[in-house]
Amino acid sequence: MKYYAGLDIGGSVARMKIESAEGNVIGEFYGTGGTMNTDGFELCNEKYRKFILPVLKENHLKAEDCVRICIAASGIDSKRQEEECMRSFTEMRFKQESIAVYNDCEIFLHMSSGPAIVLISGTGSIAFARGESGEITRCGGWGHVLSDEGSGFHMGMKVIKEAASHIDGRQNCPVLYQLFAEKSGLTTLDEINVFVNDCLMEKAEIASYSILAEKACIMGEEAGLKIIRECRDELFALVRDVYNKAGLHKYRGEEPIELWYWGSVLLKNKILGAELSQIIDREFPKIIIKVPELSALDTALELAKR
Structure with missing residues (x-):
C-alpha cells in the first residue's frame, strides 16, 4: 500500500501519523522520542527503529512503499545531524528521495x-x-x-x-x-x-x-x-x-x-x-x-x- 507519513519527534515523545495515498488516515502512533544533538546518532537511531518498524509491521506497511515522509525532529541543528537522521530512515529502507527532514521548531x-x-x-x-x-x-x-x-x-x-x-x-x-x-x-x-x-x-x-x-x-x-x-x-x-x-x-x-x-x-x-x-x-x-x-x-x- 502506498502511503504518506508525518513525524513529530521530541526529546521525550515521538508521534507518527500515516495516511494512505487515497486519503484515508491509517492511524496516529506514539513512542519514545530522542534529540539528535544530545542523544547522538546511535541512541536516536535505536529509538527511531524501535518506534517506527513495529508501527509499519502492525499496519502491514513497507518503508519502501512510502510516497513521502516528513520528519520534524528535535535536535536537528546542523547539516550533519540532518544527514544522520536521513541515514537512520534510509537504513529502515525508506527511499532517500521520499524523505524530508526538518528541525521540529522550523516546521511551521x-x-x-x-x-x-x-x-x-x-x-x-x-x-x-x-x-x-x-x-x-x-x-x-x-x-x-x-x-x-x-x-x-x-x-x-x-x-x-x-x-x-x-x-x-x-x-x-x-x-x-x-x-x-x-x-x-x-x-x-x-x-x-x-x-x-x-x-x-x-x-x-x-x-x-x-x-x-x-x-x-x-x-x-x-x-x-x-x-x-x-x-x-x-x-x-x-x-x-x-x-x-x-x-x-x-x-x-x-x-x-x-x-x-x-x-x-x-x-x-x-x-x-x-x-x-x-x-x-x-x-x-x-x-x-x-x-x-x-x-x-x-x-x-x-x-x-x-
Missing part, C-alpha cells in the same frame, strides 16, 4: 510560501526566519544556560528569584511569594536554593512556575507584570534579531511577512502575547502574526503530501 516556516518567521516560546525558546533567497536563519534555542530567552524556563526562574528576594527582604511581592509557596511548599531561602540546584537541568519543572507571573499580575501585583514584560522584551529581541539576520529589513516585496507563534508562553499567556503583538505591529508593519491551525504532527503530514 514551510507553511508559508514567501519570507516568514517562526517564534516559539514554550519550555525553551527559538526563532527561525526564511529570507527572500529561501535560506533559513536561526536565533536562540541553544539551551536554557546559553539562551532560551523569554521562555517558560526563564520566566519560571524569574518567579523563583522574585519569591526568594521577597523572603530576603529585598523585594516586596507578597502575592507572588504566596502563590510560589503554595505551589512549591518552599518557604525558606535554604529550601529554594536546594530546589533550584537539584532542578537546574529539569527545564520543565522550573518552567511550571512561569504561570504564577500572570496569576500575580491579574491579582494586581506589579512583580508579575514586570516579569511578563521582561520576557516580552526578550522575545521581541529574538524576532528583531532573526528578522535582521535573515535580511528581511531589506525586503521590498508586496506580500506580508508571516510570523508564526507557537508554544505555551505565547499562546496561553494572554498578557504577554497581546503586548508582544502590539510592539511587533508597531515596529514591523510588514509582518502579520499567525497561529498555526494544525499541530506540528499534522503540519508534517501535510508537508509530506505536498
Whole structure:
C-alpha cells in the first residue's frame, strides 16, 4: 500500500501519523522520542527503529512503499545531524528521495510560501526566519544556560528569584511569594536554593512556575507584570534579531511577512502575547502574526503530501 507519513519527534515523545495515498488516515502512533544533538546518532537511531518498524509491521506497511515522509525532529541543528537522521530512515529502507527532514521548531516556516518567521516560546525558546533567497536563519534555542530567552524556563526562574528576594527582604511581592509557596511548599531561602540546584537541568519543572507571573499580575501585583514584560522584551529581541539576520529589513516585496507563534508562553499567556503583538505591529508593519491551525504532527503530514 502506498502511503504518506508525518513525524513529530521530541526529546521525550515521538508521534507518527500515516495516511494512505487515497486519503484515508491509517492511524496516529506514539513512542519514545530522542534529540539528535544530545542523544547522538546511535541512541536516536535505536529509538527511531524501535518506534517506527513495529508501527509499519502492525499496519502491514513497507518503508519502501512510502510516497513521502516528513520528519520534524528535535535536535536537528546542523547539516550533519540532518544527514544522520536521513541515514537512520534510509537504513529502515525508506527511499532517500521520499524523505524530508526538518528541525521540529522550523516546521511551521514551510507553511508559508514567501519570507516568514517562526517564534516559539514554550519550555525553551527559538526563532527561525526564511529570507527572500529561501535560506533559513536561526536565533536562540541553544539551551536554557546559553539562551532560551523569554521562555517558560526563564520566566519560571524569574518567579523563583522574585519569591526568594521577597523572603530576603529585598523585594516586596507578597502575592507572588504566596502563590510560589503554595505551589512549591518552599518557604525558606535554604529550601529554594536546594530546589533550584537539584532542578537546574529539569527545564520543565522550573518552567511550571512561569504561570504564577500572570496569576500575580491579574491579582494586581506589579512583580508579575514586570516579569511578563521582561520576557516580552526578550522575545521581541529574538524576532528583531532573526528578522535582521535573515535580511528581511531589506525586503521590498508586496506580500506580508508571516510570523508564526507557537508554544505555551505565547499562546496561553494572554498578557504577554497581546503586548508582544502590539510592539511587533508597531515596529514591523510588514509582518502579520499567525497561529498555526494544525499541530506540528499534522503540519508534517501535510508537508509530506505536498
